[in-house]
Amino acid sequence: MPQAAVPRTRNPPLRDISPGSKDTVAAVGIAAVAVLLHGALSACCSHEPLAAMNWLSLLVLMTVAGLAHSMEYTCGGTCGLQAVPSVYHPMTYSYGSLDYGMTRVVGGADALPGAWPWIVSIRHPWVPGLRHLCGGSLIRAEWVLTAAHCFDQVTDIGMVYLVIGATQLTQPGPGAQLRRVKQLVIHPYYNPDDYSYDIALLELDHPVLCSPYIQLACVPDATLRVSELQNCWVAGWGSTAPRAQTSSDHLQEATVQLINLKICNSSRWYAGKIHTHNLCAGYPQGLIDTCQGDSGGPLMCQEKNSDYWWVVGITSWGKGCARARRPGVYTSTLYFSDWILFQMRLSPDGSPSPTSRACSHFLTTSHFWIHYITTPQPPLKPWPRATPSPKPMPVPTMGKVNSCPFPIKILMEFFIRVKELLQQIFGQNTS
CATH class of the missing domain: 2.40.10.10 (Trypsin-like serine proteases)
Structure with missing residues (x-):
């Protein structure tokens, strides 16, 4: 698209949101989450063997590190959302006083x-x-x-x-x-x-x-x-x-x-x-x-x-x-x-x-043009509007609660919540 014939320094500076800069944020987040979770789990499960504690801490680190370094995921669930807002603010024009004699090319x-x-x-x-x-x-x-x-x-x-x-x-x-x-x-x-x-x-x-x-x-x-x-x-x-x-x-x-x-x-x-x-x-x-x-x-x-x-x-x-x-x-x-x-x-x-x-x-390999025919178009049908659908929170079960929740089901629920939380955090870091 046309661009103003002015020095490029007039363009807004780029903000570095490359994966390299996010790694720094991710490293801090990994360390902080690991320390906090290790302390909390130690207080909860002080009677468990040290090997189990180290294993759980390792799982936490792997979960967080995986999110930090591989933010790719299957597309779906939402559409039309920017990771970074645009910052360019051009002149505002109206249909009022028009100057048709202007020939300057001012672009993006x-x-x-x-x-x-x-x-x-x-x-x-x-x-x-x-x-x-x-x-x-x-x-x-x-x-x-x-x-x-x-x-x-x-x-x-x-x-x-x-x-x-x-x-x-x-x-x-x-x-x-x-x-x-x-x-x-x-x-x-x-x-x-x-x-x-x-x-x-x-x-x-x-x-x-x-x-x-x-x-x-x-x-x-x-x-x-x-x-x-x-x-x-x-x-x-x-x-x-x-x-x-x-x-x-x-x-x-x-x-x-x-x-x-x-x-x-x-x-x-x-x-x-x-x-x-x-x-x-x-x-x-x-x-x-x-x-x-x-x-x-x-x-x-x-x-x-x-x-x-x-x-x-x-x-x-x-x-x-x-x-x-x-x-x-x-x-x-x-x-x-x-x-x-x-x-x-x-x-x-x-x-x-x-x-x-x-x-x-x-x-595939060649064109087969069908020229313009004035045929009535079928009535428009609604496009399936993709909107975020939050996952339902797990329903707590009744009964005796163990002091150290190590069953697989509870661990999976825990890591799912950690993953969702970190996705929100890293998503905010890019905006």
């Missing part, structure tokens, strides 16, 4: 690691430079949402690979994960001439593991009023200036405004080229926009009075970058929420659909 800033943990870099070895082809959004552990036009020139999907959990392309870091593509699903009505139905899904060769740097994105359901969302952002590794031919090494982010489709489609703007399944976002003056290389990446809006972020759009196209009355054009994920569920072999209630695999349109 370097995103912090974990700020947008669902963003994906889609790469191809034939792309010059950083090999970055397009962006994408991780919406399931094995599914990435992106734009169909990213694959217009791709003849072998087996050469495409994805990097998840990275902020800098040249130094993805130890938290990043690499995946290959199992299959590519392109909307059957996609038209490369006018970029209608510009949406695609990538199924990964195997699921990713979530971490503070890798989280699932939320896709809106019919209950979300996208037009009322105000805190919206774009992010990507695209060009930082118009007509630039290289991608940005560091993930860029910027805040944008949703623009009414009637205004965006008016004669002085895009003059009827915007479809009903599109969104427009940017500013009437231009100034901030997505650019080449940001295609397929997310347009994200925060839910009111909530910490949840929704991927409401997929970066599709635009006339130039950051031009006045030429905002970025995005594919609406709300419009295609039912199609997305269907292709992932999920029914609207989240259970597998036995017929969806046979009906899906999969792409």
Whole structure:
């Protein structure tokens, strides 16, 4: 996306939340927890053999150390939560006094690691430079949402690979994960001439593991009023200036405004080229926009009075970058929420659909375009909204309580509670 022609020192400094810095916190936490637990257990079980005490202390250390050094876990349970909030605060614009004569390109800033943990870099070895082809959004552990036009020139999907959990392309870091593509699903009505139905899904060769740097994105359901969302952002590794031919090494982010489709489609703007399944976002003056290389990446809006972020759009196209009355054009994920569920072999209630695999349109090594057909879309069905579901606390049993609770069941309950507590602690350390 375009960036201001100013020294890079104007960008907010990066806060080090790399695994190296977390190891220091983890080491202190391990030592403190071990000392406290050893003392407490010694007081409780002073009559037990020393070997048993040492064994229990060792189990505690292994539990804590494992959490500190391996924060990866199976994705699921929640979506749309940032590990690190964005700190970039651009100028605020309104539709009031517009200065259409402004031609300055003012863009985003370097995103912090974990700020947008669902963003994906889609790469191809034939792309010059950083090999970055397009962006994408991780919406399931094995599914990435992106734009169909990213694959217009791709003849072998087996050469495409994805990097998840990275902020800098040249130094993805130890938290990043690499995946290959199992299959590519392109909307059957996609038209490369006018970029209608510009949406695609990538199924990964195997699921990713979530971490503070890798989280699932939320896709809106019919209950979300996208037009009322105000805190919206774009992010990507695209060009930082118009007509630039290289991608940005560091993930860029910027805040944008949703623009009414009637205004965006008016004669002085895009003059009827915007479809009903599109969104427009940017500013009437231009100034901030997505650019080449940001295609397929997310347009994200925060839910009111909530910490949840929704991927409401997929970066599709635009006339130039950051031009006045030429905002970025995005594919609406709300419009295609039912199609997305269907292709992932999920029914609207989240259970597998036995017929969806046979009906899906999969792409492997070549393209089979079905041009734009004005067919009515099926009614939208609610997207299964993922919300945290706390585990029920174990019900205490009645009866005599031993002074030293060493039974396996009690030990397992104890370690589960320790694990949940430490996950909360380490989660707070990354925010």
